[in-house]
Amino acid sequence: xxxxxxxxxxxxxxxxxxxxxxxxxxxxxxxxxxxxxxxxxxxxxxxxxxxxxxxxxxxxxxxxxxxxxxxxxxxxxxxxxxxxxxxxxxxxxxxxxxxxxxxxxxxxxxxxxxxxxxxxxxxxxxxxxxxxxxxxxxxxxxxxxxxxxxxxxxxxxxxxxx
Numbered sequence: 001x002x003x004x005x006x007x008x009x010x011x012x013x014x015x016x017x018x019x020x021x022x023x024x025x026x027x028x029x030x031x032x033x034x035x036x037x038x039x040x041x042x043x044x045x046x047x048x049x050x051x052x053x054x055x056x057x058x059x060x061x062x063x064x065x066x067x068x069x070x071x072x073x074x075x076x077x078x079x080x081x082x083x084x085x086x087x088x089x090x091x092x093x094x095x096x097x098x099x100x101x102x103x104x105x106x107x108x109x110x111x112x113x114x115x116x117x118x119x120x121x122x123x124x125x126x127x128x129x130x131x132x133x134x135x136x137x138x139x140x141x142x143x144x145x146x147x148x149x150x151x152x153x154x155x156x157x158x159x160x161x162x
Contacts, residue, residue: 012065
């Protein structure tokens with residue numbers, strides 16, 4: 001029984017590794033390069049497809065491996081991703097690019113809050129979605145969803161992601 005549980009967990013981990021490899025492979029296709037889809041964006045899309053189709057048809061023994069990847073491995077990946085940016089990288093882009101980025105982030109946040117009001121979203125969800133999109137795209141939602149242990153906040157983050 002224990003051996004079977006370990007095998008199921010490994011199968012879940014291998015499935016997530018397959019998704020990661022597929023994201024990088026698909027990210028190399030010319031179409032996705034031309035529209036600037038990174039492997040992270042492709043991985044999020046594959047994850048949404050998985051969550052809405054395949055998840056219900058997988059053996060329950062795979063769930064611990066999938067959860068391990070979505071909690072532990074994803075956190076490690078986000079930490080390592082953050083180490084890639086240094087102050088020298090910021091200085092290399094120059095003042096003009098920093099000003100343009102600041103304008104884009106500000107417009108994204110203000111525009112998102114405004115659109116949230118038009119759609120009659122609650123203020124917190126609109127602000128969470130806008131700031132997350134303005135600063136990092138989908139990455140902050142992933143971090144918040146993985147690390148949040150408070151059910152009410154977790155639900156808000158889930159709503160912001162979807």
